[in-house]
Amino acid sequence: MAHDLGFWTLQALNALQLSMLLFLLSIGLTVIFGLMHFVNLAHGSLYALGAYFAASLAAIGGYWMGFFLAPVAVAGVGILLYSGLIRRMRKSGPMAQVLVTFGLIFVMLDLTRIFWGDLALAIDVPTLFAGRVELLGIEYPAYRLFIIGLGLAIFAALAFVLGRTQIGAMIRAGVDNDAMASCLGINVERLFFIVFCVGCALAGLAGVVAAPLLSVTPDMGLQILIPTLIVIVIGGLGSLKGAIAGSLIYGFVQTFGAVLAPQLASVLIYALLAAVLVIKPVGLFPAKG
Amino acid sequence: MLELSGIESGYGETQVLHGLSLEAQQGRVLAILGRNGAGKSTTLKTIMGLLPLKSGKIVFEGKPIARQPYDVAKSGIAYVPETRDIFPSLTVRENLEIAAKRFGGAAPEWTMERVLDLFPRLGERMDNGGTQLSGGEQQMLAIARGLLMNPRLLILDEPTEGLAPIIVKLIHDKLQDLKAAGLPMIIVEQNFGFATSLADDVVVVGKGQAVWTGSAEEIRADEAAQHTWLGV
Numbered sequence: 001m002a003h004d005l006g007f008w009t010l011q012a013l014n015a016l017q018l019s020m021l022l023f024l025l026s027i028g029l030t031v032i033f034g035l036m037h038f039v040n041l042a043h044g045s046l047y048a049l050g051a052y053f054a055a056s057l058a059a060i061g062g063y064w065m066g067f068f069l070a071p072v073a074v075a076g077v078g079i080l081l082y083s084g085l086i087r088r089m090r091k092s093g094p095m096a097q098v099l100v101t102f103g104l105i106f107v108m109l110d111l112t113r114i115f116w117g118d119l120a121l122a123i124d125v126p127t128l129f130a131g132r133v134e135l136l137g138i139e140y141p142a143y144r145l146f147i148i149g150l151g152l153a154i155f156a157a158l159a160f161v162l163g164r165t166q167i168g169a170m171i172r173a174g175v176d177n178d179a180m181a182s183c184l185g186i187n188v189e190r191l192f193f194i195v196f197c198v199g200c201a202l203a204g205l206a207g208v209v210a211a212p213l214l215s216v217t218p219d220m221g222l223q224i225l226i227p228t229l230i231v232i233v234i235g236g237l238g239s240l241k242g243a244i245a246g247s248l249i250y251g252f253v254q255t256f257g258a259v260l261a262p263q264l265a266s267v268l269i270y271a272l273l274a275a276v277l278v279i280k281p282v283g284l285f286p287a288k289g
Numbered sequence: 290m291l292e293l294s295g296i297e298s299g300y301g302e303t304q305v306l307h308g309l310s311l312e313a314q315q316g317r318v319l320a321i322l323g324r325n326g327a328g329k330s331t332t333l334k335t336i337m338g339l340l341p342l343k344s345g346k347i348v349f350e351g352k353p354i355a356r357q358p359y360d361v362a363k364s365g366i367a368y369v370p371e372t373r374d375i376f377p378s379l380t381v382r383e384n385l386e387i388a389a390k391r392f393g394g395a396a397p398e399w400t401m402e403r404v405l406d407l408f409p410r411l412g413e414r415m416d417n418g419g420t421q422l423s424g425g426e427q428q429m430l431a432i433a434r435g436l437l438m439n440p441r442l443l444i445l446d447e448p449t450e451g452l453a454p455i456i457v458k459l460i461h462d463k464l465q466d467l468k469a470a471g472l473p474m475i476i477v478e479q480n481f482g483f484a485t486s487l488a489d490d491v492v493v494v495g496k497g498q499a500v501w502t503g504s505a506e507e508i509r510a511d512e513a514a515q516h517t518w519l520g521v
Contacts (some may be wrong), residue, residue, distance in 0.1 A: 169383040173376045180374040183337055184388045185362035185438060287378060 006138040011136075011255055017144045019251030020151025022208035025224060026198020026231040027158060027243040030173045034175040034238020036192045039094050041101040044228060045108035046200050048076045048221030050207025052112055055121040055216050063126035067208055074204025075197045082196055090189075105222060112218045120215035144190065147209050154202070155244055162240055171195060175238045175287045225255075230269060234276050238282025245284055290315045291336070291442060291502040292365075293352075296345030298335040305331040307497040308345065313442065313490075318464075318474045320488035320505065322481065322519055330371055333446050336475075337361050337368050350441070356443040367435035371446040371477075373427045375419040382415040384430055389437040397439045404433045407455060407463060425456035432463070443467070443474045449483055457483065481519060485509050493518045 029043045041084060053073045054066030083105075089097055129143040162168035173181045174188045182188050207220075215219065235246025253272055257265040276283065291313040299305040305328045313319040314501075321329050334340045336347060338358045343416035347354040355361050376384055387399060405412040408429040414422060422430060428448060435443055448464070449457045457480070464487055468474065478484035485491065485505045493514070501514050508514060 166386065169379055169387050172378045173383075173387055174374040177374055179339055179358065180370065181387075182358035183339070183362055183368045183370075184434065185359060186387065187359050189359075205437050281431070 015252040015255035019247040023247035025228045032134040042104040044221035044225035046203040047207040050204030051211040051216040054208040071201040075201040078200030123211045125212045236286030238287030242285040292348045297343040311492045318491040320484040322495035327494045365441035367438045367440035368430045369445040373431040377420040388434040399436045
Protein backbone atom coordinates (compact mmCIF):
# COMPACT_ATOMS: atom_id res chain seq x y z
CA MET A 1 0.00 0.00 0.00
CA ALA A 2 2.82 2.36 0.81
CA HIS A 3 3.84 2.48 -2.85
CA ASP A 4 0.41 3.49 -3.98
CA LEU A 5 0.16 7.21 -4.70
CA GLY A 6 -3.56 7.13 -4.04
CA PHE A 7 -2.91 5.95 -0.50
CA TRP A 8 -0.67 8.92 0.21
CA THR A 9 -3.15 11.33 -1.32
CA LEU A 10 -5.93 9.89 0.80
CA GLN A 11 -3.91 10.18 3.99
CA ALA A 12 -2.77 13.68 3.13
CA LEU A 13 -6.38 14.77 2.61
CA ASN A 14 -7.40 13.12 5.88
CA ALA A 15 -4.56 14.91 7.64
CA LEU A 16 -5.59 18.21 6.07
CA GLN A 17 -9.18 17.71 7.15
CA LEU A 18 -8.18 17.02 10.75
CA SER A 19 -5.85 20.03 10.65
CA MET A 20 -8.63 22.35 9.52
CA LEU A 21 -10.90 21.19 12.32
CA LEU A 22 -8.15 21.81 14.86
CA PHE A 23 -7.42 25.16 13.28
CA LEU A 24 -11.01 26.34 13.79
CA LEU A 25 -10.69 25.43 17.45
CA SER A 26 -7.21 26.66 18.17
CA ILE A 27 -7.36 30.06 16.48
CA GLY A 28 -9.94 31.42 18.93
CA LEU A 29 -8.22 29.97 21.95
CA THR A 30 -4.76 31.18 20.99
CA VAL A 31 -5.79 34.76 20.19
CA ILE A 32 -7.86 34.98 23.38
CA PHE A 33 -4.83 33.80 25.29
CA GLY A 34 -2.45 36.09 23.45
CA LEU A 35 -4.64 39.15 23.80
CA MET A 36 -5.66 38.84 27.41
CA HIS A 37 -3.51 36.09 28.90
CA PHE A 38 -6.77 34.39 29.69
CA VAL A 39 -6.78 30.60 29.86
CA ASN A 40 -10.14 29.23 28.79
CA LEU A 41 -10.04 25.47 29.18
CA ALA A 42 -13.77 25.31 28.51
CA HIS A 43 -13.12 26.16 24.84
CA GLY A 44 -13.54 22.47 23.94
CA SER A 45 -16.93 22.42 25.66
CA LEU A 46 -18.10 25.11 23.26
CA TYR A 47 -17.11 22.81 20.41
CA ALA A 48 -19.25 20.04 21.91
CA LEU A 49 -22.07 22.51 22.42
CA GLY A 50 -21.83 23.50 18.74
CA ALA A 51 -22.27 19.86 17.76
CA TYR A 52 -25.28 19.44 20.05
CA PHE A 53 -26.95 22.63 18.88
CA ALA A 54 -26.35 21.48 15.30
CA ALA A 55 -27.89 18.08 16.04
CA SER A 56 -31.03 19.67 17.48
CA LEU A 57 -31.31 22.30 14.77
CA ALA A 58 -30.67 19.74 12.03
CA ALA A 59 -33.58 17.72 13.37
CA ILE A 60 -35.81 20.75 12.84
CA GLY A 61 -34.50 22.42 9.72
CA GLY A 62 -31.80 20.20 8.26
CA TYR A 63 -28.02 20.45 8.28
CA TRP A 64 -27.72 23.99 6.96
CA MET A 65 -29.92 25.44 9.65
CA GLY A 66 -27.52 23.96 12.19
CA PHE A 67 -24.53 25.13 10.19
CA PHE A 68 -25.62 28.75 10.24
CA LEU A 69 -27.39 29.01 13.59
CA ALA A 70 -25.37 26.76 15.92
CA PRO A 71 -22.21 28.95 15.82
CA VAL A 72 -24.39 31.99 16.59
CA ALA A 73 -25.97 30.13 19.51
CA VAL A 74 -22.52 29.14 20.80
CA ALA A 75 -21.40 32.76 20.54
CA GLY A 76 -24.49 33.59 22.61
CA VAL A 77 -23.36 31.14 25.27
CA GLY A 78 -19.93 32.80 25.03
CA ILE A 79 -21.52 36.19 25.77
CA LEU A 80 -23.22 34.72 28.86
CA LEU A 81 -19.95 33.16 30.00
CA TYR A 82 -18.12 36.41 29.42
CA SER A 83 -20.52 38.65 31.28
CA GLY A 84 -21.23 36.18 34.06
CA LEU A 85 -17.81 34.78 34.76
CA ILE A 86 -14.88 35.71 32.60
CA ARG A 87 -15.07 39.48 32.96
CA ARG A 88 -14.92 39.07 36.73
CA MET A 89 -11.92 36.78 36.49
CA ARG A 90 -9.82 38.88 34.15
CA LYS A 91 -7.41 39.97 36.85
CA SER A 92 -7.48 36.88 39.03
CA GLY A 93 -4.42 35.16 37.59
CA PRO A 94 -3.91 31.97 35.57
CA MET A 95 -4.33 29.51 38.45
CA ALA A 96 -7.84 30.64 39.33
CA GLN A 97 -8.77 30.88 35.63
CA VAL A 98 -7.58 27.36 34.95
CA LEU A 99 -9.48 26.00 37.93
CA VAL A 100 -12.72 27.79 37.14
CA THR A 101 -12.72 27.03 33.41
CA PHE A 102 -11.70 23.45 34.14
CA GLY A 103 -14.70 23.20 36.46
CA LEU A 104 -16.80 24.71 33.72
CA ILE A 105 -15.94 21.73 31.49
CA PHE A 106 -17.73 19.43 33.92
CA VAL A 107 -20.67 21.79 34.34
CA MET A 108 -21.12 21.89 30.56
CA LEU A 109 -20.60 18.14 30.32
CA ASP A 110 -23.45 17.49 32.74
CA LEU A 111 -25.66 20.16 31.20
CA THR A 112 -25.37 18.47 27.81
CA ARG A 113 -26.18 15.15 29.51
CA ILE A 114 -29.27 16.64 31.13
CA PHE A 115 -30.54 18.22 27.91
CA TRP A 116 -29.51 15.66 25.31
CA GLY A 117 -28.89 12.47 27.28
CA ASP A 118 -25.93 10.13 27.30
CA LEU A 119 -26.52 8.44 23.98
CA ALA A 120 -24.50 9.47 20.98
CA LEU A 121 -26.37 11.56 18.44
CA ALA A 122 -25.79 11.44 14.71
CA ILE A 123 -26.23 14.05 12.01
CA ASP A 124 -26.48 13.24 8.33
CA VAL A 125 -24.05 14.71 5.89
CA PRO A 126 -25.88 17.41 3.90
CA THR A 127 -27.12 16.15 0.52
CA LEU A 128 -25.06 18.79 -1.26
CA PHE A 129 -21.88 17.06 -0.08
CA ALA A 130 -23.20 13.53 0.32
CA GLY A 131 -21.28 11.87 -2.48
CA ARG A 132 -17.68 11.23 -3.31
CA VAL A 133 -15.51 13.31 -5.54
CA GLU A 134 -12.89 12.09 -7.94
CA LEU A 135 -9.69 13.89 -6.97
CA LEU A 136 -6.05 13.22 -7.85
CA GLY A 137 -6.88 9.68 -8.82
CA ILE A 138 -8.88 8.75 -5.74
CA GLU A 139 -12.45 9.05 -4.66
CA TYR A 140 -12.77 11.24 -1.61
CA PRO A 141 -15.88 12.12 0.44
CA ALA A 142 -17.15 15.49 -0.71
CA TYR A 143 -18.05 16.47 2.85
CA ARG A 144 -14.46 16.12 4.03
CA LEU A 145 -13.34 18.29 1.13
CA PHE A 146 -15.94 20.80 2.23
CA ILE A 147 -14.34 20.91 5.70
CA ILE A 148 -10.92 21.47 4.15
CA GLY A 149 -12.30 24.25 1.95
CA LEU A 150 -14.14 25.86 4.85
CA GLY A 151 -11.02 25.80 7.05
CA LEU A 152 -8.93 27.38 4.30
CA ALA A 153 -11.60 30.01 3.62
CA ILE A 154 -11.75 30.96 7.28
CA PHE A 155 -7.97 31.04 7.48
CA ALA A 156 -7.92 33.42 4.50
CA ALA A 157 -10.65 35.60 5.99
CA LEU A 158 -8.88 35.82 9.36
CA ALA A 159 -5.54 36.50 7.66
CA PHE A 160 -7.20 39.38 5.84
CA VAL A 161 -8.89 40.82 8.93
CA LEU A 162 -5.84 40.45 11.19
CA GLY A 163 -3.30 41.50 8.59
CA ARG A 164 -5.00 44.19 6.55
CA THR A 165 -7.66 45.95 8.56
CA GLN A 166 -7.59 48.56 11.30
CA ILE A 167 -9.29 46.28 13.81
CA GLY A 168 -6.78 43.53 12.97
CA ALA A 169 -3.90 45.92 13.64
CA MET A 170 -5.52 46.84 16.96
CA ILE A 171 -5.82 43.17 17.90
CA ARG A 172 -2.16 42.57 17.05
CA ALA A 173 -1.20 45.67 19.02
CA GLY A 174 -3.21 44.35 21.98
CA VAL A 175 -1.44 40.99 21.76
CA ASP A 176 1.96 42.72 21.57
CA ASN A 177 1.37 45.04 24.51
CA ASP A 178 -2.13 45.52 25.89
CA ALA A 179 -1.13 48.24 28.37
CA MET A 180 0.38 50.43 25.64
CA ALA A 181 -2.57 49.76 23.34
CA SER A 182 -4.89 51.07 26.07
CA CYS A 183 -2.71 54.15 26.48
CA LEU A 184 -3.34 54.91 22.79
CA GLY A 185 -7.07 54.96 23.47
CA ILE A 186 -7.79 51.47 22.17
CA ASN A 187 -10.56 49.82 24.14
CA VAL A 188 -8.73 46.55 24.68
CA GLU A 189 -11.49 45.10 26.84
CA ARG A 190 -14.03 45.54 24.05
CA LEU A 191 -11.60 44.06 21.54
CA PHE A 192 -11.19 41.08 23.83
CA PHE A 193 -14.95 40.66 24.02
CA ILE A 194 -15.25 40.68 20.21
CA VAL A 195 -12.37 38.23 19.81
CA PHE A 196 -13.85 36.03 22.52
CA CYS A 197 -17.23 35.90 20.76
CA VAL A 198 -15.67 35.16 17.36
CA GLY A 199 -13.51 32.47 18.99
CA CYS A 200 -16.61 30.88 20.56
CA ALA A 201 -18.48 30.97 17.24
CA LEU A 202 -15.54 29.29 15.47
CA ALA A 203 -15.35 26.60 18.16
CA GLY A 204 -19.07 26.08 17.67
CA LEU A 205 -18.59 25.92 13.91
CA ALA A 206 -15.90 23.27 14.36
CA GLY A 207 -18.41 21.26 16.40
CA VAL A 208 -21.04 21.64 13.69
CA VAL A 209 -18.84 20.44 10.85
CA ALA A 210 -17.33 17.64 12.91
CA ALA A 211 -20.75 16.32 13.96
CA PRO A 212 -21.55 14.31 10.79
CA LEU A 213 -18.08 12.68 10.89
CA LEU A 214 -17.97 11.75 14.55
CA SER A 215 -20.83 10.84 16.78
CA VAL A 216 -21.98 13.64 19.03
CA THR A 217 -21.20 12.68 22.63
CA PRO A 218 -20.96 14.69 25.86
CA ASP A 219 -17.22 14.10 26.22
CA MET A 220 -16.26 15.18 22.70
CA GLY A 221 -15.20 18.56 24.07
CA LEU A 222 -12.84 16.99 26.54
CA GLN A 223 -11.35 14.76 23.85
CA ILE A 224 -10.53 17.67 21.56
CA LEU A 225 -9.12 19.89 24.32
CA ILE A 226 -5.71 18.21 24.59
CA PRO A 227 -5.03 18.21 20.82
CA THR A 228 -6.06 21.87 20.69
CA LEU A 229 -3.72 22.79 23.52
CA ILE A 230 -0.89 20.86 21.83
CA VAL A 231 -1.54 22.78 18.61
CA ILE A 232 -1.29 26.08 20.45
CA VAL A 233 1.88 25.17 22.32
CA ILE A 234 3.60 23.88 19.17
CA GLY A 235 2.45 26.82 17.06
CA GLY A 236 3.20 29.52 19.62
CA LEU A 237 0.73 31.68 21.49
CA GLY A 238 -1.38 34.39 20.02
CA SER A 239 -0.69 34.13 16.32
CA LEU A 240 -2.68 33.04 13.30
CA LYS A 241 0.46 31.61 11.70
CA GLY A 242 1.13 29.57 14.83
CA ALA A 243 -2.42 28.20 14.90
CA ILE A 244 -2.36 27.07 11.26
CA ALA A 245 1.20 25.68 11.49
CA GLY A 246 0.46 23.85 14.73
CA SER A 247 -2.76 22.43 13.30
CA LEU A 248 -1.05 21.17 10.15
CA ILE A 249 1.78 19.60 12.15
CA TYR A 250 -0.65 17.90 14.50
CA GLY A 251 -2.94 16.73 11.70
CA PHE A 252 -0.15 15.24 9.60
CA VAL A 253 1.82 13.67 12.46
CA GLN A 254 -1.32 12.15 13.92
CA THR A 255 -2.71 10.84 10.64
CA PHE A 256 0.52 9.51 9.16
CA GLY A 257 1.65 8.24 12.56
CA ALA A 258 -1.51 6.18 12.85
CA VAL A 259 -1.01 4.45 9.49
CA LEU A 260 2.76 4.17 9.36
CA ALA A 261 3.63 3.44 12.97
CA PRO A 262 0.41 2.54 14.79
CA GLN A 263 2.32 1.38 17.88
CA LEU A 264 3.94 4.80 18.19
CA ALA A 265 1.07 6.96 17.05
CA SER A 266 -0.19 7.96 20.46
CA VAL A 267 3.30 8.91 21.69
CA LEU A 268 4.54 10.56 18.52
CA ILE A 269 2.75 13.87 18.93
CA TYR A 270 3.79 14.16 22.57
CA ALA A 271 7.38 13.47 21.59
CA LEU A 272 7.11 16.23 19.00
CA LEU A 273 5.59 18.55 21.58
CA ALA A 274 8.47 17.80 23.96
CA ALA A 275 10.98 18.42 21.18
CA VAL A 276 9.43 21.80 20.34
CA LEU A 277 9.42 22.77 24.00
CA VAL A 278 13.10 21.90 24.31
CA ILE A 279 14.23 23.60 21.09
CA LYS A 280 11.84 26.54 21.02
CA PRO A 281 9.95 26.84 24.30
CA VAL A 282 7.75 29.69 23.03
CA GLY A 283 6.50 27.61 20.08
CA LEU A 284 7.22 27.98 16.38
CA PHE A 285 5.50 31.29 15.58
CA PRO A 286 4.55 33.11 18.78
CA ALA A 287 2.91 36.52 18.39
CA LYS A 288 5.47 38.04 20.69
CA GLY A 289 8.74 37.36 18.93
CA MET B 290 -4.38 71.93 33.67
CA LEU B 291 -3.14 68.80 35.45
CA GLU B 292 -2.90 68.82 39.21
CA LEU B 293 -1.57 66.05 41.42
CA SER B 294 -2.15 66.44 45.14
CA GLY B 295 -0.80 64.13 47.78
CA ILE B 296 -0.64 61.06 45.55
CA GLU B 297 0.55 57.71 46.84
CA SER B 298 1.30 54.91 44.43
CA GLY B 299 3.74 52.13 43.67
CA TYR B 300 4.23 48.60 42.42
CA GLY B 301 2.28 45.99 44.35
CA GLU B 302 3.30 46.18 47.99
CA THR B 303 6.17 48.55 47.31
CA GLN B 304 5.10 52.14 47.69
CA VAL B 305 7.14 54.60 45.64
CA LEU B 306 5.22 57.87 45.85
CA HIS B 307 4.54 59.27 49.31
CA GLY B 308 2.22 62.20 48.94
CA LEU B 309 3.58 63.80 45.78
CA SER B 310 2.01 67.05 44.59
CA LEU B 311 2.68 69.00 41.40
CA GLU B 312 0.93 71.08 38.82
CA ALA B 313 1.31 71.32 35.05
CA GLN B 314 0.10 74.60 33.57
CA GLN B 315 -1.78 75.18 30.35
CA GLY B 316 0.53 75.99 27.44
CA ARG B 317 3.72 75.29 29.41
CA VAL B 318 6.31 72.55 29.62
CA LEU B 319 6.95 70.94 33.00
CA ALA B 320 10.10 68.91 33.60
CA ILE B 321 10.14 66.34 36.36
CA LEU B 322 13.71 65.79 37.51
CA GLY B 323 15.25 63.59 40.16
CA ARG B 324 17.66 60.79 40.80
CA ASN B 325 17.11 57.19 39.73
CA GLY B 326 14.37 55.57 41.73
CA ALA B 327 12.97 58.88 42.98
CA GLY B 328 9.56 58.10 41.52
CA LYS B 329 9.52 60.08 38.25
CA SER B 330 8.35 57.28 35.95
CA THR B 331 6.00 56.02 38.65
CA THR B 332 4.36 59.45 38.65
CA LEU B 333 3.72 59.28 34.90
CA LYS B 334 2.44 55.71 35.06
CA THR B 335 0.09 56.68 37.86
CA ILE B 336 -1.26 59.60 35.82
CA MET B 337 -1.90 57.22 32.90
CA GLY B 338 -3.73 54.72 35.09
CA LEU B 339 -1.06 52.06 34.55
CA LEU B 340 -0.46 52.00 38.30
CA PRO B 341 -3.17 52.22 40.94
CA LEU B 342 -3.67 55.49 42.80
CA LYS B 343 -3.68 54.47 46.46
CA SER B 344 -4.50 57.87 47.78
CA GLY B 345 -4.49 61.51 46.74
CA LYS B 346 -6.12 63.28 43.82
CA ILE B 347 -5.31 63.78 40.16
CA VAL B 348 -7.37 66.46 38.43
CA PHE B 349 -7.18 67.06 34.68
CA GLU B 350 -8.91 70.12 33.23
CA GLY B 351 -10.96 70.53 36.38
CA LYS B 352 -12.19 66.95 36.56
CA PRO B 353 -10.85 63.95 38.50
CA ILE B 354 -8.87 61.84 36.05
CA ALA B 355 -10.15 58.43 34.95
CA ARG B 356 -8.36 55.39 36.34
CA GLN B 357 -8.13 53.20 33.22
CA PRO B 358 -5.45 53.97 30.60
CA TYR B 359 -8.06 53.82 27.83
CA ASP B 360 -10.18 56.51 29.49
CA VAL B 361 -7.15 58.64 30.36
CA ALA B 362 -6.12 58.56 26.68
CA LYS B 363 -9.67 59.44 25.70
CA SER B 364 -9.67 62.43 28.02
CA GLY B 365 -6.81 63.93 25.99
CA ILE B 366 -3.47 62.75 27.39
CA ALA B 367 -0.89 61.03 25.19
CA TYR B 368 1.96 59.04 26.71
CA VAL B 369 5.40 58.32 25.26
CA PRO B 370 6.89 55.68 27.56
CA GLU B 371 10.53 55.25 28.47
CA THR B 372 10.62 51.92 26.63
CA ARG B 373 8.85 53.51 23.61
CA ASP B 374 6.71 50.40 23.30
CA ILE B 375 6.51 50.30 19.54
CA PHE B 376 4.31 47.36 18.55
CA PRO B 377 6.70 44.83 17.00
CA SER B 378 4.14 43.01 14.88
CA LEU B 379 2.85 46.21 13.30
CA THR B 380 4.44 48.24 10.53
CA VAL B 381 5.37 51.86 11.13
CA ARG B 382 2.25 52.88 9.23
CA GLU B 383 0.03 50.64 11.35
CA ASN B 384 1.68 51.86 14.54
CA LEU B 385 0.64 55.37 13.51
CA GLU B 386 -2.79 54.52 12.14
CA ILE B 387 -4.10 52.77 15.22
CA ALA B 388 -3.32 55.87 17.27
CA ALA B 389 -4.85 58.25 14.72
CA LYS B 390 -8.23 58.47 16.29
CA ARG B 391 -10.05 61.45 17.56
CA PHE B 392 -12.44 61.37 20.43
CA GLY B 393 -15.00 63.80 19.11
CA GLY B 394 -14.23 67.42 18.32
CA ALA B 395 -13.43 69.33 15.16
CA ALA B 396 -10.99 68.50 12.37
CA PRO B 397 -7.82 67.02 13.85
CA GLU B 398 -4.89 69.33 14.29
CA TRP B 399 -2.42 66.49 13.85
CA THR B 400 -2.83 64.46 10.69
CA MET B 401 -0.60 61.78 9.22
CA GLU B 402 0.75 64.38 6.78
CA ARG B 403 1.66 66.86 9.45
CA VAL B 404 3.30 64.21 11.62
CA LEU B 405 5.39 63.02 8.68
CA ASP B 406 6.32 66.64 8.00
CA LEU B 407 7.68 66.81 11.52
CA PHE B 408 9.54 63.49 11.21
CA PRO B 409 10.30 62.97 7.48
CA ARG B 410 12.49 60.02 8.44
CA LEU B 411 9.39 58.02 9.38
CA GLY B 412 7.89 58.62 5.95
CA GLU B 413 10.72 56.60 4.41
CA ARG B 414 10.14 53.72 6.82
CA MET B 415 6.35 53.40 6.64
CA ASP B 416 6.30 49.75 5.56
CA ASN B 417 9.07 48.58 7.88
CA GLY B 418 8.27 46.53 10.94
CA GLY B 419 8.17 48.50 14.17
CA THR B 420 11.26 46.82 15.56
CA GLN B 421 13.37 47.27 12.43
CA LEU B 422 13.80 50.90 13.42
CA SER B 423 16.82 52.37 15.17
CA GLY B 424 16.40 53.67 18.71
CA GLY B 425 16.09 57.24 17.47
CA GLU B 426 13.50 56.30 14.86
CA GLN B 427 11.53 54.40 17.48
CA GLN B 428 11.51 57.51 19.65
CA MET B 429 10.28 59.59 16.71
CA LEU B 430 7.58 57.03 16.04
CA ALA B 431 6.52 56.99 19.69
CA ILE B 432 6.19 60.80 19.70
CA ALA B 433 4.45 60.84 16.30
CA ARG B 434 2.01 58.20 17.52
CA GLY B 435 1.22 60.30 20.57
CA LEU B 436 0.65 63.41 18.45
CA LEU B 437 -1.78 61.60 16.15
CA MET B 438 -4.02 61.12 19.16
CA ASN B 439 -4.39 64.91 19.07
CA PRO B 440 -3.74 65.21 22.79
CA ARG B 441 -4.21 68.30 24.90
CA LEU B 442 -1.28 67.15 27.05
CA LEU B 443 1.77 65.15 25.95
CA ILE B 444 3.69 63.15 28.54
CA LEU B 445 7.21 61.93 27.74
CA ASP B 446 9.30 59.57 29.85
CA GLU B 447 13.06 59.90 29.28
CA PRO B 448 12.83 60.83 25.58
CA THR B 449 16.62 60.97 25.18
CA GLU B 450 17.57 57.75 26.91
CA GLY B 451 20.06 55.65 24.96
CA LEU B 452 20.12 58.01 21.97
CA ALA B 453 23.15 59.39 20.13
CA PRO B 454 23.86 63.11 20.76
CA ILE B 455 22.82 64.08 17.24
CA ILE B 456 19.43 62.40 17.71
CA VAL B 457 19.05 63.98 21.14
CA LYS B 458 19.54 67.36 19.44
CA LEU B 459 16.92 66.47 16.81
CA ILE B 460 14.37 65.35 19.40
CA HIS B 461 15.09 68.52 21.36
CA ASP B 462 14.38 70.69 18.31
CA LYS B 463 11.17 68.84 17.52
CA LEU B 464 9.91 69.16 21.07
CA GLN B 465 10.84 72.85 20.95
CA ASP B 466 8.63 73.14 17.84
CA LEU B 467 5.77 71.47 19.68
CA LYS B 468 6.25 73.83 22.61
CA ALA B 469 6.20 76.81 20.26
CA ALA B 470 2.95 75.46 18.81
CA GLY B 471 1.49 75.66 22.33
CA LEU B 472 1.26 71.96 23.22
CA PRO B 473 1.54 71.46 26.98
CA MET B 474 4.04 68.76 27.94
CA ILE B 475 5.36 66.94 30.96
CA ILE B 476 8.85 65.57 30.50
CA VAL B 477 10.67 63.21 32.81
CA GLU B 478 14.36 63.42 32.02
CA GLN B 479 17.80 62.51 33.39
CA ASN B 480 19.54 64.87 30.99
CA PHE B 481 19.56 68.10 33.02
CA GLY B 482 20.60 70.36 30.14
CA PHE B 483 18.02 68.90 27.79
CA ALA B 484 15.21 69.19 30.30
CA THR B 485 15.90 72.67 31.61
CA SER B 486 16.43 74.19 28.18
CA LEU B 487 13.03 72.89 27.09
CA ALA B 488 10.98 73.36 30.24
CA ASP B 489 9.27 76.41 31.67
CA ASP B 490 8.69 74.85 35.08
CA VAL B 491 10.60 72.24 37.03
CA VAL B 492 9.64 69.88 39.81
CA VAL B 493 12.36 67.85 41.48
CA VAL B 494 11.20 64.57 42.95
CA GLY B 495 13.07 62.85 45.77
CA LYS B 496 11.95 59.80 47.71
CA GLY B 497 8.46 59.97 46.30
CA GLN B 498 7.77 63.62 47.07
CA ALA B 499 8.19 66.97 45.37
CA VAL B 500 11.28 68.44 47.06
CA TRP B 501 11.87 71.48 44.87
CA THR B 502 9.49 73.47 42.70
CA GLY B 503 10.31 76.48 40.59
CA SER B 504 11.14 77.71 37.11
CA ALA B 505 13.74 76.23 34.79
CA GLU B 506 15.81 79.41 35.08
CA GLU B 507 15.79 79.18 38.85
CA ILE B 508 17.09 75.64 38.97
CA ARG B 509 19.74 76.40 36.40
CA ALA B 510 20.98 79.16 38.71
CA ASP B 511 20.55 77.20 41.95
CA GLU B 512 23.64 75.05 42.16
CA ALA B 513 22.95 74.07 45.74
CA ALA B 514 19.59 72.56 44.76
CA GLN B 515 21.18 70.82 41.78
CA HIS B 516 23.83 69.35 44.02
CA THR B 517 21.45 68.28 46.78
CA TRP B 518 18.70 66.78 44.68
CA LEU B 519 20.24 65.80 41.40
CA GLY B 520 23.89 65.18 42.18
CA VAL B 521 24.81 67.42 39.23
